[in-house]
Amino acid sequence: MNKFTCIIIFAYSLALGACTPNAAQPQQPAQDHTQHNQPATGGNETTNSSQVQAVWKFSKQSPQSNQKEEISIQIQDNTGKPIEKFEINHEKEMHMIVVSKDLSTFQHLHPENKGKGLFTVTTTFPTGGDYKLIADFIPSGGEPKTESQWITVSGQAPSPRPLQPETNLTKIVEGKEVTLSFDKLQSGQEATMTFSFRDAASKQPITNLQPYLGAIGHVVIISSDAEKYIHNHPLEENTTGPEAKFGTLFPNSGVYKIWGQFQQNGKVFIVPFVVEVP
Template identity: 55%
Template sequence: MKKLGKIAAVTLLSAALLAACTPKKEEGHDAHGAHADHGAAGQAIETKASWKLSAAQPQANQPTNIAIQINDAKGAPIEKFDVSHEKQMHLIVVSKDLSYFDHIHPEYKQKGLFEVGTTFPKNGEYKLIADFVPSGGQPRTETNWIQVGAEKPAAPAPIKPDSGMTQTAQGIEVTLSFDKLQAGQPVQMNFSFKDAKTKEPIKNLQPYLGAVGHVVIISGDVEQYIHNHPIDEKATGPDARFSTSFPKSGVYKIWGQFQHNGKVFTVPYVVQVP
């Protein structure tokens, strides 16, 4: 009986982890958001976003202001938002070919309105993903595609998985590993950090937005979106572990963001998930 009880407990734990990490489709949205640090707490508050750019036709290398109005299902502005990892909104900006990635933070102007300025590096299509938590509610994502430059470019070539899982940024060698890679199953990711010259472990990572790091995962078709926070937010290296789940088989791009010596750095990886 004790053995059966342990098996049942493990089964329930796995099911709970999968439920917390698996992206869920939201009506009227083309992105799927998952947050490892948010369970099902809070009520489901329906939201709708209106997007306005300072230029009807944004141009590459020109400053562009983005205004995001968040309303409820009846069209009334949502007044209050929870602070999630030091910010009321996280805005992810990615190009359609996933070669460009930015993680910025719009300023709340009250009555549901957020604003932020950015500069797009080249012409093409970009997806904007607003990630926020209405006060007392569950995490939400709202998305918008925009065209930068007048001429619509040809469809981008599919991204290809990396041959290796080690990247170097700001003199730090970062290696990504998984306990397994399988769609629809809980997955643990580990980022390990070494000095690129001495190969000594890096043990003094600094908090970035209240945690040792943040991870954003987007599928090759730019439809699936996952935002993960670390298992141990107070870790300082040489390892940073995250739990996630890939909703379906395919190619995904992963961006890990960390801070060392006062500088934030981003390391990208492309993986094939069976």
């Protein structure tokens, strides 16, 4: 498999709560920086990514916490014509990240392509409050695209937990001691981000990580205000540990939450970190 790095960063201003679920408007990204060195293959339709729109719909006027809710996204061009063909990227046509506004909850979902550009997925929001939904996809022959939407979920909303940057980037997750390190941590500069794994009990390096969605791991990074989203794929996909390296770029200084997703013994585990980037 080819080495590749995929960094998608987007930033836009979207007033929180400006969109009610049923009146979801297509996003108007103020900036859309896309870096992707995986050549787009297959498909003969070319779609200029600035012409791609997403129309979000929810099964209820107001989604409720702790209930199954269906999320639909219609992908279309700026004339309303459905975009029907998508690249398979990491085994899926669409990846969707769902986070609460304080970034305390994280879901990585894979909406199903129902045809004619309509994707749907069912999920449960654990609490009431504001959530951000981010859909990641590649129209056939086009560029990687990110579309997002804020929604307000009804139900009891815990008070937001402020993000606390961690200075000790080692933690134990499901019996694994995971350490995150950077060759440099500086906004605006490309950096290599390394996750290292060892068994928490024996301290032996872990060398039997398994591919998850076709790669050693997946990393999503979101800024503390949930406005910037970065999705990183590994620099070297075929390793099995004890290290997984990713290229990344933090666009601005500030606090970011990082979720690494990896797999061992058939089980996917998530390792979250909060870092302050100078």
